Amino acid sequence: MVGPEKRRRREKAQRKKAILKAARRLFTEHGFRPVTVESIAKKAELSKGAVYLYFKSKEEIYGQILQSDIESFHREMLQTFQPGRQASKILFDFADAYIDIFLNEREQFRTLMNFMLNAENLKLSRDVRKEIIRETNSTISLLEKILQLGVDSGEFMNIKPHKIYSLRNILWGLLNGIISLHLFVGDELTREERIRSGVREGVEAVIAGLKKNDCLEKS
Numbered sequence: 107m108v109g110p111e112k113r114r115r116r117e118k119a120q121r122k123k124a125i126l127k128a129a130r131r132l133f134t135e136h137g138f139r140p141v142t143v144e145s146i147a148k149k150a151e152l153s154k155g156a157v158y159l160y161f162k163s164k165e166e167i168y169g170q171i172l173q174s175d176i177e178s179f180h181r182e183m184l185q186t187f188q189p190g191r192q193a194s195k196i197l198f199d200f201a202d203a204y205i206d207i208f209l210n211e212r213e214q215f216r217t218l219m220n221f222m223l224n225a226e227n228l229k230l231s232r233d234v235r236k237e238i239i240r241e242t243n244s245t246i247s248l249l250e251k252i253l254q255l256g257v258d259s260g261e262f263m264n265i266k267p268h269k270i271y272s273l274r275n276i277l278w279g280l281l282n283g284i285i286s287l288h289l290f291v292g293d294e295l296t297r298e299e300r301i302r303s304g305v306r307e308g309v310e311a312v313i314a315g316l317k318k319n320d321c322l323e324k325s
Contacts, residue, residue, distance in 0.1 A: 193256030
């Protein structure tokens with residue numbers, strides 16, 4: 107038999123989960139600005155006052171969703187980094203894992219993209235913003251580690267540190283650019299195929315340059 111205190115804790119956890127789930131759906135459908143605490147409460151089938159028992163503001167709700175998503179995203183991407191393998195193979199695995207998140211976790215991907223594109227317009231607390239940026243940078247920095255692994259193993263040419271930093275940004279932009287492009291054009295039935303082939307061709311081109319072109323090493 108469940109005691110009263112344990113039951114209350116479970117009910118509180120369920121209500122908080124319902125609030126976050128409702129808010130995530132609304133943020134995904136409408137973006138950040140139009141959503142209100144009142145609309146979140148209605149979606150969660152709770153009173154507005156009940157929402158304020160768990161969160162101080164819409165921004166706090168959004169920040170908690172972001173933190174949860176980014177931590178989950180980083181854990182998934184971290185699994186692709188296995189130093190005993192070729193750096194080029196790890197790059198392809200990283201790209202595939204990123205695409206998988208987009209295809210299978212649409213709401214999570216769009217929440218992440220919204221933060222990246224509108225970070226300055228979101229009224230998040232300094233601590234929340236700092237933690238989200240730190241976690242996001244940790245994920246992007248995995249690309250630096252993969253590139254450095256390729257240099258150290260001799261698979262890639264010798265690249266100066268500042269060029270590795272530039273290349274990681276190029277790869278990150280390539281992934282997001284191709285995925286974002288196919289969100290808005292073409293048949294949805296062929297979307298996955300177009301995204302995967304576009305990303306693979308882009309990563310192949312970068313790897314080919316790293317193995318054959320010495321212009322980055324000299325600059």
